[in-house]
Amino acid sequence: MSTKEFQDHETSLSWQLEVAEETIAGRGLIVAEYFDEGCSRRRSWSKRPFAAALLTATQSPDRGFDAVVVGEYERAFYGDQFRAVMTFLAEQGVQLWLPEAGGPVDLGDPAHQALMLLLGSQSWREVLRARHRVMAAMRAQVCTQGRFLGGRPPYGYRLVDAGPHPNSAHAQWGRRLHRLEPDPVTAPWVRWIFEQRASGRSVAGIARELNDREVPCPSGADRARNPHRSGRAWITRTVAGILENPRYTGRQVWNRHGTLHNPGSARRAGGAGGRMDERDYVVSNAPAHPALVDEATFRSIQGMRAARKLQGGGTRTYRLAGLIVCGRCGRRFDSHWVNNRAGYRCRHGHTSARNQAPVMKNTYVREDHLLAALRARLSDVASDDDTALADYVRTKRLMIVYLGPDWAIE
Incomplete structure (x- = not known):
């Protein structure tokens, strides 16, 4: 059963068990049941708790059964999982029975081979079709309706009732829509953050003042929705995330974050499963909730993310940025320009968002x-070209572990 929220345990288990019993009627008895909840069919059997337990049980010499019967192919297998599981069970001397095959599967039988190909294709197509339908519907709901599609409300907003669900069946069940409304406690701070940034203030300076004034950070202001975060203090990344979020302009935005299984997530700004490229954002055609910043100010702030220009018009280049790790605390070195040359430093946990002294003396190189x-x-492999040398280290995924003056390559 892939979802606990929309399926009933007893109902799902009962009909699958009934199908399994009909498949083996007069030919055997069920002596053990294995039923996973909350596991997508895309997961391999080794990553499903009960399926993994079943595979382990087949390796026991006193397992008490000589065959495994599956209630429904699409609930158990996806992609090439069937052949892998079938091979494993055969090695243990255990048959695999399917209701679609009317009994034990024999891959030596051409009819069974064709049936397994058909079932595998059907299982894959069912997932793909459902995914495309859901994502297309969500795009339309955001673009044309400006609908809030769930999740945590952004810092500065709270959820309020937006009327009955437009689907009559859902409405009869009591389901309601929600929309975003400025939170009277946190919305003023969001406006302040945008005002400070628009005046040219640094992100770190904004974070420092928020901490000095003891303003609750997003996870601290909404502990119920953020139990996985500390909620202790603002960090520069949190402030930057607010400044980059287009939902504060009043428009609903969806698909800012992708997953490995998202077919529309080919372009990501933050790696696999991370922030999506702005070209993939789905934005409502009209404002969907009250804005906390006007669009002109928001756009001007985004341009401030570029590297700061020097007086001569150039920018500073750090060839080894991200490639140096501190041998004392394990943190990456910060790029640091000092005495008119590129360098790197580690402040051992001290951040520019807090006014406190570092625990250890800073390390520079x-x-x-x-x-x-x-x-x-x-x-x-080295050459006289510093950029080529740094590119070699980066391409080979090497890291420089620095414990001044000693260092090593890993």
């Missing part, structure tokens, strides 16, 4: 010194 040492260490 100059980029030119580290590049020279790298060139000597990687003499067989």
